[in-house]
Amino acid sequence: MDKMEFTPGNPQEEAPKRVEKKPNKKLRIALIVLAVLVIVGVLTAVLWDANTFDGLRRRFLYARAEKDENGCAMLYDYSGDRAARYAGLGGSLLIASPSQIRLIGDQGTVEFEESVRFQSCVIAQRGELAAVCDVGGSDVYLINSAGLVRRMEADGQLISATLNEKGYLALTVNDTGYKASVKVYDDSGKPVFDFHSADRFIMSAAVSRDCRYVTAVTLGESDGAFANRLVTYRLNSTKPVNKVDVSGGVVFDVGPVGKRMCAVAEDALYLLSASGEVEHTWRYGNDTLRRCDLCGDGYATVLLGHYKTGTKCRLVTVKEDGTVLGQRELDGDVVNLSASGRYVAVLFTDHMTIYDKTLKELATLTEVSTVRQVMVRSDGSAVLAGLTSASLYLP
Numbered sequence: 001m002d003k004m005e006f007t008p009g010n011p012q013e014e015a016p017k018r019v020e021k022k023p024n025k026k027l028r029i030a031l032i033v034l035a036v037l038v039i040v041g042v043l044t045a046v047l048w049d050a051n052t053f054d055g056l057r058r059r060f061l062y063a064r065a066e067k068d069e070n071g072c073a074m075l076y077d078y079s080g081d082r083a084a085r086y087a088g089l090g091g092s093l094l095i096a097s098p099s100q101i102r103l104i105g106d107q108g109t110v111e112f113e114e115s116v117r118f119q120s121c122v123i124a125q126r127g128e129l130a131a132v133c134d135v136g137g138s139d140v141y142l143i144n145s146a147g148l149v150r151r152m153e154a155d156g157q158l159i160s161a162t163l164n165e166k167g168y169l170a171l172t173v174n175d176t177g178y179k180a181s182v183k184v185y186d187d188s189g190k191p192v193f194d195f196h197s198a199d200r201f202i203m204s205a206a207v208s209r210d211c212r213y214v215t216a217v218t219l220g221e222s223d224g225a226f227a228n229r230l231v232t233y234r235l236n237s238t239k240p241v242n243k244v245d246v247s248g249g250v251v252f253d254v255g256p257v258g259k260r261m262c263a264v265a266e267d268a269l270y271l272l273s274a275s276g277e278v279e280h281t282w283r284y285g286n287d288t289l290r291r292c293d294l295c296g297d298g299y300a301t302v303l304l305g306h307y308k309t310g311t312k313c314r315l316v317t318v319k320e321d322g323t324v325l326g327q328r329e330l331d332g333d334v335v336n337l338s339a340s341g342r343y344v345a346v347l348f349t350d351h352m353t354i355y356d357k358t359l360k361e362l363a364t365l366t367e368v369s370t371v372r373q374v375m376v377r378s379d380g381s382a383v384l385a386g387l388t389s390a391s392l393y394l395p
Helices: 025-048 050-061
Strands: 072-077 085-089 092-096 100-104 110-115 121-126 129-134 139-144 147-153 157-163 169-174 180-185 191-197 201-207 213-222 225-234 240-246 251-257 260-265 268-272 278-283 288-293 299-305 312-319 324-331 334-340 343-348 352-356 361-365 371-376 382-386 389-393
Touching: 085 121, 085 129, 085 371, 085 382, 092 121, 092 129, 092 382, 100 139, 110 147, 129 157, 139 169, 169 201, 180 201, 180 213, 191 213, 201 251, 213 251, 213 260, 225 251, 225 260, 225 268, 240 268, 251 288, 260 299, 288 334, 299 334, 312 343, 324 352, 334 371, 343 371, 352 371, 352 382
Parallel strands: 121 157, 157 201
Antiparallel strands: 072 389, 085 092, 092 100, 100 110, 121 129, 129 139, 139 147, 157 169, 169 180, 180 191, 201 213, 213 225, 225 240, 251 260, 260 268, 268 278, 288 299, 299 312, 312 324, 334 343, 343 352, 352 361, 371 382, 382 389
């Protein structure tokens, strides 16, 4: 067998170098394309099927919640008070009555509790912050999901209170020597606006989303009759920048809707720019306003009765530009209405239904005999508050 000779080589020569592998450009491009497709898929799910995305989020967040056959998890127990008011703050439930304020966390623990002596208790809420007020008195408690933020005392008897999304608080008070006053505090509790009205009563006021203006609902005489007027001020001046007379009757509420200010009147929704100019008006036609909620994400929710009495009504969501987002005919006694994020919940005497903002029906619960108030959350779940307990409905 032939022998093969091997050359040992020169040991003083440089050692052979490892040949570096060139990166596979095709593989890298394929991975980048795959990542982009995944991101696009997630964004598509969020934008085109937000309800499904929220459903997956609810399953993840409340995976350990023990639910009954109706999809409700019991979260809160408390002593009953028929004069109590409720607000959902994140995972906590705020209960306020003329004798007590209590905040119960999502594990059933009491995060804040204080005895009070209120003449009439109301809750003003925007997002994760609420103001518990003594109408006719002077006490104001700012509360979030963790507990008490600050306690304040108004200079006069409280008429109304509102909050904007950034935590600016507007108080309307009866002030000695004036028909009414408006006082605005920033998110740290610092006073930034103080106006005293000598010629017109002030019913309510609200701060714009950009925190630069405040719009007040005033009542005074015009052409021999009492009429509402919307007066807007910059927070750094007590000189009005705009005045709008509302001829269609009483203005019941005012607050930010998207980038605009919405005034809820007897005959229409008046949508104003932040500086107080009426840009859009959405009229109810021959229907009668029964309920309204301004806490949706860029839309107002109104319940309109076809007649002054009776159960036939129309539920409508109206965008900040005055166009209808969705509407639906309803037939039933409506107990309560709540809007948050992309969702609207309506509590009837015999059932509760959750809709999306276009008023497509998403879920219905029939066991509501003990429920007094519904508070829909921005993820599509809803807190159902009764006289002595509250549960979380997970559709």
